[in-house]
Amino acid sequence: MRVGVLTGGGDCPGLNAVMRAVVRKGVQAYGYDFTGFRDGWRGPLEGETVRLDIPAVRGMLPRGGTILGSSRTNPFKEEDGVRRIKENLAKYEVDALVAIGGEDTLGVAARLTDEYGIRCVGVPKTIDNDLSATDYTFGFNTAVTVATEAIDRLHTTAESHMRVLVVEVMGRHAGWIALHSGLAGGANCILIPEQRFDVEEVCGWVTSRFRASYAPIVVVAEGAMPKDGQMVLKDETTDSFGHVRLSGVGEWLGKEIESRTGKEARTTVLGHVQRGGTPTAFDRWLATRFGLHAIDAVRDEAWGSMVALRGTDVVRVPLAKATEKLKTVDPALYEEAGVFFG
Amino acid sequence: MRVGVLTGGGDCPGLNAVMRAVVRKGVQAYGYDFTGFRDGWRGPLEGETVRLDIPAVRGMLPRGGTILGSSRTNPFKEEDGVRRIKENLAKYEVDALVAIGGEDTLGVAARLTDEYGIRCVGVPKTIDNDLSATDYTFGFNTAVTVATEAIDRLHTTAESHMRVLVVEVMGRHAGWIALHSGLAGGANCILIPEQRFDVEEVCGWVTSRFRASYAPIVVVAEGAMPKDGQMVLKDETTDSFGHVRLSGVGEWLGKEIESRTGKEARTTVLGHVQRGGTPTAFDRWLATRFGLHAIDAVRDEAWGSMVALRGTDVVRVPLAKATEKLKTVDPALYEEAGVFFG
Amino acid sequence: MRVGVLTGGGDCPGLNAVMRAVVRKGVQAYGYDFTGFRDGWRGPLEGETVRLDIPAVRGMLPRGGTILGSSRTNPFKEEDGVRRIKENLAKYEVDALVAIGGEDTLGVAARLTDEYGIRCVGVPKTIDNDLSATDYTFGFNTAVTVATEAIDRLHTTAESHMRVLVVEVMGRHAGWIALHSGLAGGANCILIPEQRFDVEEVCGWVTSRFRASYAPIVVVAEGAMPKDGQMVLKDETTDSFGHVRLSGVGEWLGKEIESRTGKEARTTVLGHVQRGGTPTAFDRWLATRFGLHAIDAVRDEAWGSMVALRGTDVVRVPLAKATEKLKTVDPALYEEAGVFFG
Amino acid sequence: MRVGVLTGGGDCPGLNAVMRAVVRKGVQAYGYDFTGFRDGWRGPLEGETVRLDIPAVRGMLPRGGTILGSSRTNPFKEEDGVRRIKENLAKYEVDALVAIGGEDTLGVAARLTDEYGIRCVGVPKTIDNDLSATDYTFGFNTAVTVATEAIDRLHTTAESHMRVLVVEVMGRHAGWIALHSGLAGGANCILIPEQRFDVEEVCGWVTSRFRASYAPIVVVAEGAMPKDGQMVLKDETTDSFGHVRLSGVGEWLGKEIESRTGKEARTTVLGHVQRGGTPTAFDRWLATRFGLHAIDAVRDEAWGSMVALRGTDVVRVPLAKATEKLKTVDPALYEEAGVFFG
Known part of the structure; x- marks a missing residue:
């Protein structure tokens, strides 16, 4: 054989x-x-x-x-x-x-x-x-581990400058990496493709975190999307490579949080280190x-x-x-994580 | 409440x-x-x-x-x-x-x-x-991860000197840490408490590994025991602290391999770093x-x-x-790993 | 006191x-x-x-x-x-x-x-x-260590797809992090603020690397700049945050390499994980x-x-x-590293 | 050529x-x-x-x-x-x-x-x-890094059980690894071959640490020796391999601390992971x-x-x-570290 x-x-x-x-x-x-x-x-x-x-x-x-x-x-x-x-x-x-x-x-x-x-x-x-x-x-556990180590590192830099740190992780159609690394890294909120997020709500979480004198980490899957009307079409096409992933939601969200809350925000796009x-x-x-x-x-x-x-x-x-069905994050599982938001 | x-x-x-x-x-x-x-x-x-x-x-x-x-x-x-x-x-x-x-x-x-x-x-x-x-x-995944990283490090030192490296990991009654870290670390053989090992067989694996010009890593759970008659009673009590764990099977096995195969052997007892x-x-x-x-x-x-x-x-x-029943390594699972021995 | x-x-x-x-x-x-x-x-x-x-x-x-x-x-x-x-x-x-x-x-x-x-x-x-x-x-050694670990991870993903991976590291005015992490990570070339780079030369190194059937890693300091005339003014201002760092040279360079060599290129901007x-x-x-x-x-x-x-x-x-003088990378030191380029 | x-x-x-x-x-x-x-x-x-x-x-x-x-x-x-x-x-x-x-x-x-x-x-x-x-x-920086990571891990296990953790690191004739990893890991005291230690003084440091409700980590180089008369000859030869390193000072010291202070002590001998x-x-x-x-x-x-x-x-x-002269730890450098002892 x-x-x-x-x-x-x-x-x-x-x-x-x-x-x-x-x-x-x-x-x-x-x-x-x-x-x-x-x-x-x-x-x-x-x-x-x-x-x-x-x-x-x-x-x-x-x-x-x-x-x-x-x-x-x-x-x-x-x-x-x-x-x-x-x-x-x-x-x-x-x-x-x-x-x-x-x-x-x-x-x-x-x-x-x-x-x-x-x-x-x-x-x-x-x-x-x-x-x-x-x-x-x-491969999934490795990606989650790399993302969690990055989040660990970002906490102290966020707190030293009282900034928001937005971390964009992989996940175009499913939020598993975001959910697991966000929970393991102690994120302030986790945004996944399965559920459109409300930028105002995210800003509310960020603000309440600062009130408790913490600095927030926002973990966002590359495929996460704000609610209809919150992201204008041109934001989706700003990428110079023609990839949505690179120019994507993380950077946009950092900018939005900064302008809406008045707090400094920085975005880190983890990219290929998660899969290598x-x-x-x-x-x-x-x-x-x-x-x-x-x-x-x-x-x-x-x-x-x-x-x-x-x-x-x-x-x-x-x-x-x-190939039958995409396994996405169950709403109940996502809600379970929600206790840590804000 | x-x-x-x-x-x-x-x-x-x-x-x-x-x-x-x-x-x-x-x-x-x-x-x-x-x-x-x-x-x-x-x-x-x-x-x-x-x-x-x-x-x-x-x-x-x-x-x-x-x-x-x-x-x-x-x-x-x-x-x-x-x-x-x-x-x-x-x-x-x-x-x-x-x-x-x-x-x-x-x-x-x-x-x-x-x-x-x-x-x-x-x-x-x-x-x-x-x-x-x-x-x-x-805690288990952390212990396995620490043990695997140690095994990764020991491979190159074993190969540089064509030595046997014996790694004693935790596991008094069950060989889960040994099995998982041994598989993940590419051990030459894995010895667990659930199944008494034959020192001669271990030496055979070690020798065949050297013939393929590799240097063997032997992962042994602290609770693993050789077959009846292979370890004399005094070996079990040589520990100066009165703990079987410290003086235990790893060091004994290194010595046995050295004397039976004529190859240099070194033992590392990972100890508390696995749980901290x-x-x-x-x-x-x-x-x-x-x-x-x-x-x-x-x-x-x-x-x-x-x-x-x-x-x-x-x-x-x-x-x-x-508390009903201790979960030990299933013989079929252990046999599955056996393809990598020797 | x-x-x-x-x-x-x-x-x-x-x-x-x-x-x-x-x-x-x-x-x-x-x-x-x-x-x-x-x-x-x-x-x-x-x-x-x-x-x-x-x-x-x-x-x-x-x-x-x-x-x-x-x-x-x-x-x-x-x-x-x-x-x-x-x-x-x-x-x-x-x-x-x-x-x-x-x-x-x-x-x-x-x-x-x-x-x-x-x-x-x-x-x-x-x-x-x-x-x-x-x-x-x-802090410098930590930044170099984080960048080197990222480069280690990127090698295998580059080789699996025979892509160019561009890694943008910190260093606005001095190329120390790029030089040390590039040497430690086995980069194909290292671009620093102290010496303007020639995109054509970089593409030559990339191409010769592929001919030897390796996949190249290009390490570029955020402050590195191409020779006059190679980067048009609008590239320097594409960043949606108004920061040069985020939109900067790494992404631009990836795009240039892709269009000039015909090889796929991906950019990773390490960002704040280096300092946290x-x-x-x-x-x-x-x-x-x-x-x-x-x-x-x-x-x-x-x-x-x-x-x-x-x-x-x-x-x-x-x-x-x-505060007297900025310590930049000595040209001789940079030339020493050049033996690994291409 | x-x-x-x-x-x-x-x-x-x-x-x-x-x-x-x-x-x-x-x-x-x-x-x-x-x-x-x-x-x-x-x-x-x-x-x-x-x-x-x-x-x-x-x-x-x-x-x-x-x-x-x-x-x-x-x-x-x-x-x-x-x-x-x-x-x-x-x-x-x-x-x-x-x-x-x-x-x-x-x-x-x-x-x-x-x-x-x-x-x-x-x-x-x-x-x-x-x-x-x-x-x-x-190689030295790698050994220090591995030892420091181990000490990091041992802190939490020591504190959970209010135990003394003795960590034996490499260094037969010079205490560089012990000094650097002990300083980097936040050891309670550091014992090096260059200066014979007094077991009573070590026990005093250990005890004072517990009074401050911390759990002490003692870093000891394999070549460190107690003052004359504190270690009896038979302790130096208990090793079943015939190596002083394996049976050595770390385990002996743990036992001594335990019997002299009444506190539980555990010893970890890092061994070959430091060089692999x-x-x-x-x-x-x-x-x-x-x-x-x-x-x-x-x-x-x-x-x-x-x-x-x-x-x-x-x-x-x-x-x-x-080959002219062994570079040992300067007494002034060792004294500098002493502010952290006890």
């Missing part, structure tokens, strides 16, 4: 750890051979491979990113995509694929399995933790277990399945489930 | 974070007053209290240890213990207790509620993660949620209940459950 | 550690009393004080920021400033001042001593390390020694002097020296 | 960073070739080499330990040692050597240059910082600069010289100087 491995979508701490576990167990327990495909689905599409054996994964457990590279290539959007993949799998004598990726990458794996009989097993990956089929995805670098112990453990169970799924010929965390168990769910 | 709070047993990162959440929500959402009792059950027993209000818990989220102090005092082993507690609760007009602690502390709370009608709610605490009623306890200091983001989040749910249990008059983590939900379970 | 203490200018990890050492030694070795003045020179100007004794500095060694608060208030720009300061010092019976701050704060102290006979001793503070009288200032939070061990040691020597200078009545680091010794230099 | 590189003595964070800088500048600026010798002087003695070129040093900046391996082999203690080295240098066409190591390694280099005309340049390495020719050695793992930003910077200057010394044919840090400059000193 020769197993192909690929990583798609944005990078995420733990990708290499998954790969290492897949290869270590595949070789040692089952005697499999491996082929790495470069840059997600681009690899099998264009026949670009990377050597993948035990020496190749040595030292990969603590290393962030992915040694296979990644891309957002979608074979269903390429001419003759499926046929070319089939040809390349045949050419490299690859019998099955372990696809590690998010909604898009796994969606392709699901269709390739279901519609074209290509034997795929999936490992879910999203730093935003917004896949409904699993309690957690690896070595995974936390939790993420290494989770990624390793996902890898071990993924190769077991290959051995069991559980094509079309994906590994997932449920409580402390790693289970199998249909790949299709991974 | 006036609520008493106490922390018992060994200290653990996150105790202060629980307290802060209990007080913040208790005061802000329910208008409760609070009394801190000093040093676990010694506080209500001897009437020693600490002021506990919102200013007192300011800045406590990231702070390790417990500002209330702790002890292993058991009122059932003290003369007139229950009566004295009742008198002190009356004296300080304390209507209910939130007890944060492990098996012993919560066992007392269970009996006080069930047998004497004292209104208690529990929050589980064990750095060893060995309580069966909850998926995780706070600021909690990780995960533990701050878990401790905060436990605190919020514990005060909700008080409001709901759910006496005799304890908060617990199930998947991503915080639920209530009977306090008695906390 | 009653000694007043104040902290002026931007906050910096180690301010509290200086204060603690001043108070601990002042009280224990010399029997002095202390008065804290709030918010830099605003405190003695407006008579706003903070209790400052041994209990007040407890736990302050590892804590970032300043418990006295800070400001940029300059008494020479206030009506009757010097007279008001003299009155308040008399009112609070303060015999001497320890002023902890940068160029501006110490410049005021120098004039107050030299021209008005107010007894001042100075402790130099600048996170940018640009004071010529001392080898290092506290707990000081590193080096900065705690330096701040503590500065504090001990500052109070010795008070005892020796060395008015108008400032403590400074020379090699491993703490020495005294005239306060006036602190 | 072909340059040989070797690393001798105990491992130290920054060795790989030195090597990387030597090779990067040697190849790129001067067109040299390189040969790595394995395990210190054993490499040239036995002709064991490692490929050393730009790809070989890729990613080595942040990596602890040494990819060349290390040993304490001394060619002057081997039969025909010098002749064999000469033959191997000739065989591999190595024209000059860069020796990175401590007193012993550099002492050999000095003799080989002075007495046998072998062209050597040295880079000083000692984690203990006890070389008199340089202000600092790389990634170097701090400061050490990466210092190691990199040492490497750049060492290869410049080769180009300048400054045989028999060693690089050293003086203030912020890297200078050259005679290799013989490195």
Whole structure:
């Protein structure tokens, strides 16, 4: 049996750890051979491979990113995509694929399995933790940890100058990183994409915090939005790169708070440091277990399945489930955090 | 309503974070007053209290240890213990207790509620993660993180000198810290209390690792034991403090490996750094949620209940459950890790 | 003897550690009393004080920021400033001042001593390390450490996607943070305010790095500037806050690299995380020694002097020296780093 | 020109960073070739080499330990040692050597240059910082940082249980690590090899700390010794490995404090975590600069010289100087720290 491995979508701490576990167990327990495909689905599409054996994964457990590279290539959007993949799998004598990726990458794996009989097993990956089929995805804990350490650092600078510090964290569609790092970092308020915020209310929290002689930290997910009418259209397009993320809500909010409350405000956009670098112990453990169970799924010929965390168990769910529904922050959970606002 | 709070047993990162959440929500959402009792059950027993209000818990989220102090005092082993507690609760007009602690502390709370009608709610605490009623306890992730960082550091020193590094981590009765940090740190083998190890097998793993020109890291829980006959009685009592932990299995194992394999071995006993200091983001989040749910249990008059983590939900379970059964490492889970040994 | 203490200018990890050492030694070795003045020179100007004794500095060694608060208030720009300061010092019976701050704060102290006979001793503070009288200032090592950790994290994300990562670090007038963190983080090139950079040359380094199949990290100080004609005036004013720092050179450079090389580029602006939070061990040691020597200078009545680091010794230099000349990166030192560019 | 590189003595964070800088500048600026010798002087003695070129040093900046391996082999203690080295240098066409190591390694280099005309340049390495020719050695800042983080963690556990925590850090002959980490960590007292301590005085400090309701942290260097008559001979030999370090003074002191003051005491021996793992930003910077200057010394044919840090400059000193005198803690510096004791 020769197993192909690929990583798609944005990078995420733990990708290499998954790969290492897949290869270590595949070789040692089952005697499999491996082929790495470069840059997600681009690899099998264009026949670009990377050597993948035990020496190749040595030292990969603590290393962030992915040694296979990644891309957002979608074979269903390429001419003759499926046929070319089939040809390349045949050419490299690859019998099955372990696809590690998010909604898009796994969606392709699901269709390739279901519609074209290509034997795929999936490992879910999203730093935003917004896949409904699993309690957690690896990388999320690392992002939360990096964001929390940043918030820890910002408290003393906020208090020394009695300023507001706005911290923009990742999370376009789901506020998990904001919620967890905001709670862990002792934020004054947490703004998430799931619920439009009222700038006036935020300013009220900020002001009441100052009255208690604290300096407020406002954690805002990049995808959070103010209520209708509070942000004018031009604010959404000020970014010189054409990315909403960089010019986004954090900077806008800092400016609004400053002008509405009369308090100095500074914005920090954490950006890519949240997704780079070595995974936390939790993420290494989770990624390793996902890898071990993924190769077991290959051995069991559980094509079309994906590994997932449920409580402390790693289970199998249909790949299709991974893309079914975005896991957003439950209103009750968000309300629970609200006791710390203001 | 006036609520008493106490922390018992060994200290653990996150105790202060629980307290802060209990007080913040208790005061802000329910208008409760609070009394801190000093040093676990010694506080209500001897009437020693600490002021506990919102200013007192300011800045406590990231702070390790417990500002209330702790002890292993058991009122059932003290003369007139229950009566004295009742008198002190009356004296300080304390209507209910939130007890944060492990098996012993919560066992007392269970009996006080069930047998004497004292209104208690529990929050589980064990750095060893060995309580069966909850998926995780706070403090555990911090201990695993500290141990993993130490293992990360030891890899390069082991490889520079082609030595064996033995790392003794906490875990008297359960191998959770060893298992998680060993997996996350890329240990060569992991030895846990749940399964007696064979020194010869360990030496075999070490030797095979050197043959692959790696230097092995052996992670051993303080409570791990070799097979019968492999450790002579005097080894168990060499400690100058009278503690088995300090003189224990790590140092013995290093010596054995050295003499049996002919390779240099060094032992590091991580000790108290695993339980001190600021909690990780995960533990701050878990401790905060436990605190919020514990005060909700008080409001709901759910006496005799304890908060617990199930998947991503915080639920209530009977306090008695906390002490029912030690949660040890499942043999299947340990076997899963075995693919990395040797 | 009653000694007043104040902290002026931007906050910096180690301010509290200086204060603690001043108070601990002042009280224990010399029997002095202390008065804290709030918010830099605003405190003695407006008579706003903070209790400052041994209990007040407890736990302050590892804590970032300043418990006295800070400001940029300059008494020479206030009506009757010097007279008001003299009155308040008399009112609070303060015999001497320890002023902890940068160029501006110490410049005021120098004039107050030299021209008005107010007894001042100075402790130099600048996170940018640009004071010529001392080898290092506290806070600088912390900023470099935070920036280096960020660069470490960005390497793997850059490599996974074969992107350019531009990291903008602090340093308006001097490139010390960029130089040290760039060298420590393994940057592909380092751009500093002392030497205008050529965008084409930067793009050449980036391209050659990709040819060697690495992904480049470009570290740029916030005060770095391209050669004349390369940055159009409107780029300097795009910031919605009116701060050059936020909209600045990092984002502009990322965009330029992207359009000139055809490679994806992302910018991370580290911002306030560099100056907040707990000081590193080096900065705690330096701040503590500065504090001990500052109070010795008070005892020796060395008015108008400032403590400074020379090699491993703490020495005294005239306060006036602190403001004499900006310490910028020596061209030879910058050239030394150039071997790693490209 | 072909340059040989070797690393001798105990491992130290920054060795790989030195090597990387030597090779990067040697190849790129001067067109040299390189040969790595394995395990210190054993490499040239036995002709064991490692490929050393730009790809070989890729990613080595942040990596602890040494990819060349290390040993304490001394060619002057081997039969025909010098002749064999000469033959191997000739065989591999190595024209000059860069020796990175401590007193012993550099002492050999000095003799080989002075007495046998072998062209050597040295880079000083000692984690203990006890070389008199340089202000600092790389690795020292990392060790101090690791020790300080451990002390930070131990404070809260000490305070929760009102225990004494004794922390044994590295330093056989010099107390630099103890002094710096003790000051940076806020230790209650610091015991160093340079000055025999009085157990009674230590107990007095401990007791007075408890009276102020703090819990004391005692930092003790592994080479610290009590006054004559306070430690009985058998205490020095209780170690089951035959190492004084492991059984040493920390555990003995904890026991003594416990029995003399009646307070619980716990000992943590930090051990090898202090010398393993990634170097701090400061050490990466210092190691990199040492490497750049060492290869410049080769180009300048400054045989028999060693690089050293003086203030912020890297200078050259005679290799013989490195071994001349142990740099111990100055009594005045130790006394300066004494204000924090008790």
